[in-house]
Amino acid sequence: MAVNTLLPGWIPIPAPLVIVGMMAFFAGVGRTPIAVVLTVSERTGTLNLLAPSMVAVVLSYFVTGPKYTIYRSQVPNRAASPAHRGEYSVPLLTRIYVVDAMNPAVVTTALDNSVERSTT
Known part of the structure; x- marks a missing residue:
């Protein structure tokens, strides 16, 4: 939206950028990159945003690092x-x-033997 304000007409339709940006943000803080890439294609109903969403999700995933999650x-x-x-x-x-x-080699002793005699 800021780019569209500064350079009007450079981005004809900002809605796809908003969708990719929101999904990239969630991929980073949710640590769910594959699910988010699939969700972008599912929500928009087209594969046109698949490549931009992959790039944005990978960047977001690595920028947030492994320890930051919601x-x-x-x-x-x-x-x-x-x-x-x-x-x-x-x-x-x-x-x-x-x-x-x-163990087939079982050691036995008589019932009337003492412990000392049985262990020697």
């Missing part, structure tokens, strides 16, 4: 999320058979 509890990736913690753990007993875990 979500207080946002984690860096799915592996760090408590909601997805079970997806990254492998249960140990699902990959081992009883015969592999069994």
Whole structure:
């Protein structure tokens, strides 16, 4: 809008710039670049703004940096999320058979033996 005020006629229709600017802002502070690029195409109903939105979103994403977000509890990736913690753990007993875990050389002792005699 400021460019249109300073240079009238240079930007014939400022609405696409407003849409791309708003989406780029949200991509930066929301840390959601792919979703925002898809949203621009979906909301406008055309692919004409796809390339400008990609450029604006990438710039916004890198300008805001990794630590600035509007979500207080946002984690860096799915592996760090408590909601997805079970997806990254492998249960140990699902990959081992009883015969592999069994120890066939079992040491036994008589019931009437003392502890000293059983351990020597």
